[in-house]
Amino acid sequence: MSVETTPLISVEGLVTEFRTEGGLVRAVNGIDFTIPRGGTLAVLGESGCGKSVTGLSLLNLIRPPGAIAGGRITYYGMEGGKPVEITSLPPTSEAMRKLRGSEIGMIFQEPMTSFDPLYTVGEQIIETLMAHKRGLSRAAARAQAIEMLAKVRLPSPEILVDRYPHQLSGGMRQRVMIAMALSCGPKLLIAEEPTTALDVTTESQILDLLQNLQQELGMAVMFITHDLAVASEMADEVVVMYLGYVVERGPVEDVLNNPSHPYTQALLESVPRLDADSKERLRTIEGMVPTPDQMPRGCPFHTRCRHFMPGICDTALPPLYAAGPDHEARCVLVAPDFAKEPA
Amino acid sequence: MLAYIGKRLVIMLPTLLLIMAVGFFIMQLPAQDYVSQYVARQGQMGNTTAMLQEELLRQQLGLDKPPIERFFYWFFDFLRGDWGTSFVDSRPVTTIILERLPATLAISSLAFLVSWGVGIPLGVYSATHQYKTGDVALTTLAFIGIGLPDFLVAMFFLVAAFLASGQVLLGLNSPEFVNAPWTLARILDFFSYAWLSVTAVAFTGMALIMRVTRNNMLEELGKPYVLTLRAKGLPERVVIWKHVFRNALHPLVTMFGQVLAFLINGFAITSAVLNLPTIQSVYLSATFQQDIFLAGAILILIAVTVMVGNLISDVMLAWLDPRVRYD
Ligand SMILES: Nc1ncnc2c1ncn2[C@@H]1O[C@H](COP(=O)(O)OP(=O)(O)OP(=O)(O)O)[C@@H](O)[C@H]1O
Ligand SMILES: [Mg+2]
Numbered sequence: 001m002s003v004e005t006t007p008l009i010s011v012e013g014l015v016t017e018f019r020t021e022g023g024l025v026r027a028v029n030g031i032d033f034t035i036p037r038g039g040t041l042a043v044l045g046e047s048g049c050g051k052s053v054t055g056l057s058l059l060n061l062i063r064p065p066g067a068i069a070g071g072r073i074t075y076y077g078m079e080g081g082k083p084v085e086i087t088s089l090p091p092t093s094e095a096m097r098k099l100r101g102s103e104i105g106m107i108f109q110e111p112m113t114s115f116d117p118l119y120t121v122g123e124q125i126i127e128t129l130m131a132h133k134r135g136l137s138r139a140a141a142r143a144q145a146i147e148m149l150a151k152v153r154l155p156s157p158e159i160l161v162d163r164y165p166h167q168l169s170g171g172m173r174q175r176v177m178i179a180m181a182l183s184c185g186p187k188l189l190i191a192e193e194p195t196t197a198l199d200v201t202t203e204s205q206i207l208d209l210l211q212n213l214q215q216e217l218g219m220a221v222m223f224i225t226h227d228l229a230v231a232s233e234m235a236d237e238v239v240v241m242y243l244g245y246v247v248e249r250g251p252v253e254d255v256l257n258n259p260s261h262p263y264t265q266a267l268l269e270s271v272p273r274l275d276a277d278s279k280e281r282l283r284t285i286e287g288m289v290p291t292p293d294q295m296p297r298g299c300p301f302h303t304r305c306r307h308f309m310p311g312i313c314d315t316a317l318p319p320l321y322a323a324g325p326d327h328e329a330r331c332v333l334v335a336p337d338f339a340k341e342p343a
Numbered sequence: 344m345l346a347y348i349g350k351r352l353v354i355m356l357p358t359l360l361l362i363m364a365v366g367f368f369i370m371q372l373p374a375q376d377y378v379s380q381y382v383a384r385q386g387q388m389g390n391t392t393a394m395l396q397e398e399l400l401r402q403q404l405g406l407d408k409p410p411i412e413r414f415f416y417w418f419f420d421f422l423r424g425d426w427g428t429s430f431v432d433s434r435p436v437t438t439i440i441l442e443r444l445p446a447t448l449a450i451s452s453l454a455f456l457v458s459w460g461v462g463i464p465l466g467v468y469s470a471t472h473q474y475k476t477g478d479v480a481l482t483t484l485a486f487i488g489i490g491l492p493d494f495l496v497a498m499f500f501l502v503a504a505f506l507a508s509g510q511v512l513l514g515l516n517s518p519e520f521v522n523a524p525w526t527l528a529r530i531l532d533f534f535s536y537a538w539l540s541v542t543a544v545a546f547t548g549m550a551l552i553m554r555v556t557r558n559n560m561l562e563e564l565g566k567p568y569v570l571t572l573r574a575k576g577l578p579e580r581v582v583i584w585k586h587v588f589r590n591a592l593h594p595l596v597t598m599f600g601q602v603l604a605f606l607i608n609g610f611a612i613t614s615a616v617l618n619l620p621t622i623q624s625v626y627l628s629a630t631f632q633q634d635i636f637l638a639g640a641i642l643i644l645i646a647v648t649v650m651v652g653n654l655i656s657d658v659m660l661a662w663l664d665p666r667v668r669y670d
């Protein structure tokens with residue numbers, strides 16, 4: 001495949017497991033997706049569905065008692081175009097370390113606790129640069145760090161560079177986090193709920209900043225979120241996860257305007273809308289998310305599904321059926337040969 | 344920073360005054376004093392004349408004056424460097440303390456160096472190899488070390504050394520060297536005795552330091568910033584030593600505040616058991632015998648080292664942690 005036709009990264013049948021006292025937990029259960037160069041994929045789902053574990057798996061950062069137990073993650077963004085199979089690199093290998101931060105960057109949910117409190121934010125950017133760029137002097141790294149702080153539109157970067165994390169506001173810290181993650185020019189940025197801990201105004205500023213930087217730098221973004229509005233604003237493609245499975249995926253407008261999986265439908269109905277009739281009641285999804293160690297048989301969502309069909313949904317895991325162009329859903333209701341229930 | 348240290352030093356003066364006063368009066372609390380103990384002991388040995396001299400003795404030692412008056416005499420003499428005379432062996436308190444200072448510092452600083460120097464790296468190793476064989480072995484060792492008091496360990500070593508070589512390693516030198524000058528032979532002889540007390544004291548100290556280090560390291564390793572550091576591709580060595588270890592130092596630095604006091608006040612029972620010529624063994628006996636000037640002087644030394652130690656650890660914390668520095 002030529003560079004033009006390969007994606008930036010592809011994930012095939014990824015399985016990530018954790019050994020816990022209650023048994024083996026499959027946090028990610030055979031998921032597939034690709035992210036094109038410069039594209040944005042949103043990974044959407046409720047708490048505990050495996051979003052963070054997916055993100056960390058891409059960086060091969062799952063540590064014992066967890067491990068990637070199956071599947072393949074291939075990164076095609078290397079200089080020279082040689083594909084790198086991330087899943088075949090040992091997590092502690094030097095080759096894997098070099099990919100982290102320089103090819104694939106990551107930003108986290110909690111901008112306070114995600115910095116080492118004992119070093120200035122400048123030092124934390126400088127050490128990132130120096131870990132990846134051979135022969136870079138400290139002074140040059142510092143100049144680049146200041147440049148990055150300016151790039152994320154922080155005021156007086158040459159002063160901020162010597163500040164400690166606790167001296168900055170949440171929004172500023174998240175900007176520094178972005179500057180740090182982008183300092184080595186990664187081609188993929190994994191953004192793990194980067195605005196969840198921020199207030200609404202700051203959130204929209206950070207989202208704007210991310211979009212601008214993405215256009216400017218041409219990087220791809222994997223946007224992990226449980227917020228449908230954020231997903232629809234940021235992403236081209238969306239993957240909806242439930243209990244470690246991809247239950248629906250497709251272009252973001254298709255999936256959000258025309259949800260095919262009952263879980264996605266339920267998610268959309270549970271979001272308050274400003275333009276909606278105020279008398280219309282919000283529906284919450286009934287029941288609790290089963291814990292991953294009590295994985296339901298068959299379709300993982302059948303215990304909460306309002307279209308649950310005994311004998312069908314609780315026997316076999318449905319495959320992903322086409323629900324439109326580039327749009328798939330893991331539900332027998334979407335199957336072409338499925339005899340629709342009599343109305 | 345200098346202003347802060349100066350302020351702390353100024354606050355230390357009234358604290359010290361208070362400790363001196365309280366310490367002095369606590370020494371007076373028991374109904375018996377040194378003289379009545381002395382007379383009773385003499386009486387038991389059949390010497391009844393001592394009974395008749397009781398009041399005279401008290402006058403000689405100044406114990407007939409009211410406590411307040413005695414306190415002020417003692418206090419001002421103390422400031423002038425006259426720390427009084429021991430009732431028990433009639434020598435100046437300063438002489439007794441100075442005589443015992445070298446052995447005390449030698450044993451305790453060796454024990455300190457070994458327990459911290461070995462305990463910290465082992466604790467870090469344990470935490471970074473959690474549940475692996477090495478960690479399990481070290482954790483078990485630490486468990487034993489913390490569970491056993493150091494004097495028990497010392498007694499165990501004493502018996503083991505006796506069974507192995509027939510030597511009784513009490514004290515810090517063979518009898519022929521006790522009053523000899525410090526030649527190479529005496530130094531070698533010193534180490535052939537000192538290893539026992541140093542290892543016994545260092546073993547429990549090391550166990551504690553190792554456990555504290557391991558726990559802090561594990562707590563820090565679970566924090567989100569560690570994930571950030573790894574996600575940005577720092578080498579694991581840098582993640583551990585530059586970041587996690589420095590964050591884990593906090594409680595160790597707080598403990599470091601007690602190290603100075605430990606130097607002259609730790610392992611008192613071990614000192615007594617092994618008959619070490621240290622300050623702590625004389626402090627124990629002076630307290631029991633109500634040798635108040637000697638006990639009081641040592642008490643003040645301990646108080647001063649506690650205060651200075653805490654000041655040092657606070658300064659180190661401020662150096663370590665910008666959140667303390669900029670509060
Ligand atoms: N270190 C771990 N040990 C054991 N189980 C884990 C561990 N990390 C994650 N899991 C399991 O993996 C599942 C998925 O976790 P994950 O953190 O990916 O969820 P998430 O979608 O990111 O949720 P949230 O929105 O709350 O962040 C969880 O149910 C959790 O039980
Ligand atoms: Mg998460």
